[in-house]
Amino acid sequence: MARILDVIECPDLGPQELVRRVPERGAGDFRLGSQLIVREGQTAIFFRDGKALDSFGPGRHTITTANIPLLSQLVSGIFSGNTPFTAEAYFVSTRDMVDQRWGTPEPITLRDEVLRFVRLRAHGTYNMAVAEPQRFVGQIVGARGYYSSNDIANYLRSMIINRLTDLLGENTKSILDLPSMFEEISAAVKAKLADDFAAVGLSLKQLYILSVSPTEETAAAIDEAASMGAIGNMDAYVKFKAARAMGDAATAEGGAGGAAQTGMGLGAGLAMGQVMSGAFTGGGQGAAAAPAQVVKVRCPKCGHLNPETAKFCAECGANLAGTVNCPECNAENPPSAKFCNSCGHKLG
Secondary structure (H helix, E strand, O other), X not given: OOOEEEEEOOOOOOOOEEEEEEOOOOOEEEEEEEEEEEOOOEEEEEEEOOEEEEEEOOEEEEOOOOOOOOHHHHOOOOOOOOOEEEEEEEEEEOOOEEEEXXXXXXXXXXXXXXXXXXXXXXXXXXXXXXXXXXXXXXXXXXXXXXXXXXXXXXXHHHHHHHHHHHHHHHHOXXXXXXXXXXXXXXXXXXXXXXXXXXXXXXXXXXXXXXXXXXOHHHHHHHHXXXXXXXXXXXXXXXXXXXXXXXXXXXHHOOHHHHHHHHHHHHHHHHXXXXXXXHHHOOOOOHHHOOOOOOOEEEOOOOOOEEEOOXXXXXXXXXXXXXXXXXXXXXXXXXXXOOEXXXXXXXXX
């Protein structure tokens, strides 16, 4: 025969414990007139056959059909106020559960106006409490004898990350702007989660975002972008690096043979500097990039500047491949010459 519980209480509900069932397994044998002791920060709920009979706040209560009206339908008769009945009592903690941790198990991928795509990790804390004990027990706890905040942590974390990801995707332009928006993002996520928590009988008191950090790959891309911004003039930077490499090579090599090898190294370094300079300054594609200064040929007839490879003037059609004779000494000069290469006479 089961022992009849004359005093129903739960004095040792732990700091992270949300629900304790009395008895832990099976149905308990109570009697009308039993004493129910509910401490501060607790609510007691009687269940029978999966249905809530009534709930009790802090204080000492005597179990009667007056405070549990549904008992009159479950007990066939009352004999001296001691009629036993079977039920389960759930003691629910209504204290604030503070410093509950949440974090992203996998990185969140977002578009970024500066870096194109970024992958982020986020973590923070939240405070919650059981706002509707009867709904919480009925929808979440069920018939379990013990339920802690850790048991529901994964479920709540999934809701938080879902709402956070949605909010970041709609409102974030660049990861570089996020540190100045933590307070606004936290408030917005908390507002979005209010109905989700209320649906299971919980109240979300506070939510904090402590960090939104990039993955290692995204952090490397940010460092590279910062370095490019700090360099500023890429052409000057490439030339500086080439000159520095040439100086290092000249210092390292010595002797006649070393000088010859150094010359080859200097030429290769200078050529590479020109190629890289053209590539980063938009002068062309790779090694075929145009030099910084483009040679022009002046038409001897109309003075129009033409490309170096032009054979006829684009302005007047004059032949650019021929020579110009000096009127003073009749020496032949290139069509672009301004002075005679023989006597120095100014050409027309």
